[in-house]
Amino acid sequence: MxxxxxxxxxxxxxxxxxxxxxxxxxxxxxxxxxxxxxxxxxxxxxxxxxxxxxxxxxxxxxxxxxxxxxxxxxxxxxxxxxxxxxxxxxxxxxxxxxxxxxxxxxxxxAALPETPIAADSSMDKRMDWRFIDLRQRRNNLIFRVSTTLEHAMRQYWIDHDYIEIHSPKLMSSPSESNAELFSLDYFEDKTAYLAQSPQHYKQMAQAAGFGKVFEIGDVYRADPSFTSRHATEFTSVDAEISWIDSHEEVATMQEELLAAAIQAVKEKHGDEIKELFDIDVVVPALPFPRIPLAEAREIVKSRGYDNPREDGDLDPESERQVSAHVAEHFGHEFVFVTDYHAGIRPFYHMVDEATGLTRSYDLLFKGVEITTGAQREHRIEVLEKQALEKGLKLEGLEHYLDFFRYGVPPHGGFGMGLARVLMLLLGEASIREVTFLFRGPTRLAP
Amino acid sequence: MxxxxxxxxxxxxxxxxxxxxxxxxxxxxxxxxxxxxxxxxxxxxxxxxxxxxxxxxxxxxxxxxxxxxxxxxxxxxxxxxxxxxxxxxxxxxxxxxxxxxxxxxxxxxAALPETPIAADSSMDKRMDWRFIDLRQRRNNLIFRVSTTLEHAMRQYWIDHDYIEIHSPKLMSSPSESNAELFSLDYFEDKTAYLAQSPQHYKQMAQAAGFGKVFEIGDVYRADPSFTSRHATEFTSVDAEISWIDSHEEVATMQEELLAAAIQAVKEKHGDEIKELFDIDVVVPALPFPRIPLAEAREIVKSRGYDNPREDGDLDPESERQVSAHVAEHFGHEFVFVTDYHAGIRPFYHMVDEATGLTRSYDLLFKGVEITTGAQREHRIEVLEKQALEKGLKLEGLEHYLDFFRYGVPPHGGFGMGLARVLMLLLGEASIREVTFLFRGPTRLAP
CATH class of the missing domain: 2.40.50.140 (Nucleic acid-binding proteins)
Incomplete structure (x- = not known):
């Protein structure tokens, strides 16, 4: 035996x-x-x-x-x-x-007799000995849930004829801005940058006629933030689709995707999540509620919170207030906030000329933003104008702008942080808990 | 309408x-x-x-x-x-x-009237305008094949209760050696390195009690090679499993995995691959042939080729000769070459004391190496001894060695370049053709 x-x-x-x-x-x-x-x-x-x-x-x-x-x-x-x-x-x-x-x-x-951590050690100490920390049953469950979540998302995309891409993370020019960018010495005295998102290359796939693409891969932000929601390296869940009329088709795809993925998690791990995290996994009803930003601001105000942001965007407490409102009135854990003014969005979002509003959304889940989605501006002359209006230099964007000069379909997509979704799904306090090995400004090991 | x-x-x-x-x-x-x-x-x-x-x-x-x-x-x-x-x-x-x-x-x-490339442009020119190059029907098919291949592999792992991990690519210390490593400035004057493989962290998952893990993600090599098989960034397909007795269990898993994945490709794209690449996709019979290295060398010699490598490993032409032999005698496109001496393997491969042979293999596909697989040395005192024998300093390996001090099961795994498999499966001459956006010493854009 x-x-x-x-x-x-x-x-x-x-x-x-x-x-x-x-x-x-x-x-x-x-x-x-x-x-x-x-x-x-x-x-x-x-x-x-x-x-x-x-x-x-x-x-x-x-x-x-x-x-x-x-x-x-x-x-x-x-x-x-x-x-x-x-x-x-x-x-x-x-x-x-x-x-x-x-x-x-x-x-x-044989293990050394003194285990360096216990279940109640500080988070930082546990991160030092993450491989021992991960032996805990609930930590193991986190990564089985993650596995199921990702596979269900990919299955949704496969069922809808998406192409999987692996876009390069080494780039010759900054992807979105020079801020928060890691750079390194490449060959022949060149400088390479680590991609902050697969955004540009997902768009390139549209110009390449790929139609619908997805990617789940790591991206990098030289972000000095120490919040519970930020990391210097994280796994980004991305999709991009052609021939859309607005961001609404992107939102519809994303809500179907999330419902399918959370359904799979509930079926496979719902009981164990209840036991170990005391969380009821709720498969979200379709469609998710949608609230224009202006209305969201009114809701926040009427709930007695004074959003301090002067640009009109929602601060983290405002996001929590909007989600609380949605939970109370619609019984829903998700909400799309829409109709952001161009002033608070990147240059590549498509803007409705009449209103100055972008065709974009943020998706909030249990009070935290997990996604920005948008229809992209695909008309080269408009795109260049919008970049210049944001104070960007076109020279740094030349490779990106080329994608729009030889034909490109209308398109849009979203990017979503995997760890944020997991953190919120399981009611954890920090993405550190749901990341295999967290990377932050003071955390580069083990 | x-x-x-x-x-x-x-x-x-x-x-x-x-x-x-x-x-x-x-x-x-x-x-x-x-x-x-x-x-x-x-x-x-x-x-x-x-x-x-x-x-x-x-x-x-x-x-x-x-x-x-x-x-x-x-x-x-x-x-x-x-x-x-x-x-x-x-x-x-x-x-x-x-x-x-x-x-x-x-x-x-509207596209600009002059398309900068044609189907017969040089590869380098086509890489400059990759998004136009990818519109070709056969290039589009490459990435649909890749999508199917990856999804089938993940399905195999999901069906066998593997956990998917996303190991960090930013590391505080070199992963295997200091050679071919990209480094970058991190916070507080720290230096970070880009991972060459998820090897160490796959092993960490074993110490964490994850049992069986897989990862498909990008890794980085500051490799000045200009061969058709090398890139500075590439997608690595990795798996690692606990409680094995030798590399043989790893090989068995990998051959089942590849057979399932190629079967899926044949079913979904076989006819189109035949039409556009003139390639008959062959679902490999199980088990794949296995040939000890010493015998492989004899085969090469008997076929009239003089392997120039003094360390006894196979050079690329020797690999082609071995595969040719296997195709002729076994009618098989794959072959595991086994029984490599410790001298030509990394320090972490398990070595049989009696023979000095590692419990490892290389997998050749149509004449090209696509994988190294091995049982890892999990006994800390042996591991340290083997590292020192290879001239490594233990200080640089401290985080890695810690994984073995607090208990770890016997384990092993493999790493496989996705692009190499695709290149060989479709009979392409270079991994550049089957990579969405190739990265090499002189290629960092678009």
Whole structure:
């Protein structure tokens, strides 16, 4: 009996010999009996061993039994091992009603006796030892949820004939602005910049006639912010589609996408999320509510909050107020805020001439912005005019502007931070908790 | 009739009014009749317009008809437009047996009249104008094949309970060696490095108890090579699994993965690949052949090629010879070369003490190496010894080595270049052709 059995497959097996591999979560080393809680990627199981302690009065003690007892007494938390033993169903065992009575134990890699962190260590300390922190059941669940969320999004796109792209992150010119940009020495004394978003190259795919594209990949911001929502490297979820009439088609795609992805998460992990995060995953009803920015500002005001931003955009507290209003009046966790004035949007958003309003939206989820979406300006003469009006130099944008000189369809898309969605979905306080290895101004390791 | 119809949906429709959007591939502007080949992301269709030329002798000419004729006469290649017209099935039309008789034409974005490249331009020129180059049908197919390939691989992993990770590409210390590493200024005078592979962090996920992980993401090599197989930024396909006994479990997973992915490509695109690339997609039989390196060297020698490498590893021509041998004797396009001596492998490969051979393999596909896979050394004291033997300083590896001090299961995995697989699958001569936007020592734009 050497084939490894996953812990979550034990309960369905009949009593008998099994082999299980995992790591030591706890050891209860009692005089007469030893208990080990062994965890693997699927669950935890109790191992039991009747202790054989050295007794000078007994001359016939079993050397193997003595050694096994001694090994268990010295097991450190986190030691990875493979055990064989007899599976026994026993209703009295709290942990799943099963236990494994040990016959042998093989240590794969012993942990140092002092674990440097505990579950209640500070976040920064836990980040130092992230690989130990991630062994916690709820942290493991975060990344299984992330896996399901991403796969469901990709499945939606595949079902709708999107092409997946991997746009380069090394660029010869800044993507959107010179601010918050990492640069590095490239070959032949050239300078390369790390992409802040795949925005330009998603648009290039439109000029290339790809029709509909998506990308999930890392992007970089030399952003000195220390908020719970910012990172210097993060995974961006992006899509871009051709032949739209306005941002509305982008919003429709994104709400369908999110509903499908959250549905998949609820089906696969809903119960476990409830158990470990005390969160009810709600599959959002379609369509999501839409509120023009001007109306959103009135709502914030009527709720007694004075938005301090002079440019008319919503500050974080205003976003929370708008979402609170939407939750109360529409029972919805999402809201598209629309009709942003061109003055507070990038140069490449399409602007309605009559109103000066962009064809764009922000998407709020539980009070936090997770997306900006827009129809892009594809008419080169208008695009150049808008860039100049924003004080940009056309020289720095030459490669980008070329995309519009040889034909391009009307198009638009959105970018969404994966970690923000996860953070809000699971009710976590910071994207640090839902990022495999967080990167920030003072965090570059491990 | 304003709803856009995709070109590949036209044939199944009955004759009548339709609206189609795409770009101008060719214009045949004859005196009495005008033909436009319009392409969208799904195909091409012939548009036809009975020309109305200005005739001073006719006073009752239709202004709209005159304008439409004039517009078509001036259409540049690549102009994106939306047309409405009457769909008509007509067996005499070579292109799919259908055509659309125009009633109106709306230009979304006119292309400049001189297209800077043609299909037969040099590769470097085509790279300068990649977004135009990508409009070619076969280039579009490359990225649809890539989409299918990736999705099928992820589906395999999802079906086998893998966790998807996004490991950071900004690192505080070099990942494998100081060679070929891009560095950049980070905050507070720190230096960051761009990851050459997700290797270390895939291994961290093993210490974290994730069990099985995968990642498809971009990695970076400051590699001055100008070969057809190298890039400074490329998409790496990676997986890592716990509780293996040798590299053999990794190889088994990888061959199943590739067979499933190529099967999906064959089903979805096999006919079109045959038409446009003249390649028969072959779903590889399982298991792939395995040949120890020593035997591979003998094979190369017996085929009359003198491998110049003194370290005993295979040079590119030797790899082609081995694959040729395997194709002739086993009828297989893949071969695992195994049993590499520790001297030609990285310090973290597990070495069999008795033989000095690593538990690792290279995977060759049609004569080119696409993967190195291995069981990793997880015993910290052995790992440190092997690092020192390779002349590495342990200080630079401290974060990595920490992963092994607090418990870790036996584990292994592989890394595979997505573009190499695509290049070989489609019989292309260079990864430049199958990369959305290639990055090399002299190529950083667009």
């Amino acid at each position: 050497t084939e490894r059995i996953l812990v979550n497959q034990l309960a369905a097996r009949t009593d008998g010999p099994v082999s299980v591999s995992g790591w030591v979560e706890t050891v209860r080393d009692q005089k007469k009996v030893q208990f080990v809680i062994l965890r693997d990627e699927t669950g935890a199981v109790q191992l039991v061993n009747p202790a054989t302690r050295p007794d000078p009065e007994k001359t016939d003690q079993d050397a193997a039994a003595l050694a096994l007892t001694d090994t268990i007494s010295n097991l450190a938390h986190g030691t990875f091992l493979t055990v064989t033993g007899d599976l026994k169903h026993d209703e009295r065992v709290k942990l799943g009603g099963i236990e494994v009575k040990l016959t042998s134990l093989e240590v794969a890699a | 304003t709803e856009r119809i995709l070109v590949n949906q036209l044939a199944a429709r009955t004759d009548g009014p339709v609206s189609v959007s795409g770009w101008v591939e060719t214009v045949r502007d004859q005196k009495k009749v005008q033909f436009v080949i319009l392409r969208d992301e799904t195909g091409a269709v012939q548009l036809v317009n009975p020309a109305t030329r200005p005739d001073p002798e006719k006073t009752d000419q239709d202004a709209a008809a005159l304008a439409l004729t004039d517009t078509i006469s001036n259409l540049a290649h690549g102009t994106f437009l939306t047309v409405t017209g009457d769909l008509k099935h007509d067996e005499r039309v070579k292109l799919g047996g259908i055509e659309v008789k125009l009633t109106s034409l709306e230009v979304a974005a």
